[in-house]
Amino acid sequence: MRQLRAFVKKEFTDQLRSGKLFILGAVFLLFGIMSPATAKLTPKLLELVAEQDSGFKIDVVREVTAVDSFDQFFKNISTALIVFVILQAGIFTKEYSSGTLLLSLTRGMVRRRVIAAKTLTLVLLWTAGYFFCFGVAYGYTAFYWDVSAVPDLFEAVMLWWIYGLWYISLIVFFSVFISTAVGVIFCVGAVYLFYSLLGMIPRVGKYLPTYLPNAGSLTHGESLSFTVPLAAALSLIVLLLAASIPIFNRKQV
């Protein structure tokens, strides 16, 4: 436990020194602000387009509500997740190339604790960033619109958070046998692409983890079932992390 705590602490020092903590904070804050801002500005922009005699007519009839703001949030958070993956893909590979992992390993650090510590760091960063981003978006939305009428917001937010955790497990899993950050990013992207293509088959799509981002539509009052994709994501997370340990144990560092 002491080893784990020390290693997590070291990881956070690393994040701070490399400026990643700073970039992540800025990105999550920015997306948190942008979501309600976009929702607020959209009718204004449409009006501007409508005023120009561009040949097509736009009627702005619908009032913007809190639901639109949260829609923007769920759209923007996927970009934030991409930034997160790109920034953090090097969390293992950086140490392979610099050889610093060897230092901790020869001093008695157990390998599975390395995985545990790095996974924990990523989970903490994602959780803090994500809920910070949501908190900012929620604050603005509550300031401008009535949030009491948004259905199932809590479920939607939690499902999206778990979707991010799935990417963390993918980063950890691929980092165990790929030695460059670009390779890790590429593989995570390939997995996303694979699941997206698989998801095009209508009967299969709603059972895959990549269905989880649709949780945003829960706030529209749509009744979608997320039991199967949630179970799929959770079991994949456990499976990927569990599989990483024996592979990492055998890895030449």
Added chain:
Amino acid sequence: MAEIKEYLPFLIPVLIIEFALLGYSLYHIFTHEHYKRGSRALWVVVCLLLSSSLIGPILYLVLGKEES
């Protein structure tokens, strides 16, 4: 003016993030001699030109900043 006032709660924090990132990047550029890629002149220009979209400073921090 009234129009702008309505958007101040959005504008102010965005401007703060923008200047904080720009300031941090410029400070880092001027206190370091070597970069992963590019030269001092290049990064200063990139940061200043693309600062309004935040992309310049982020590009520097991800691509140019050397790991200490």
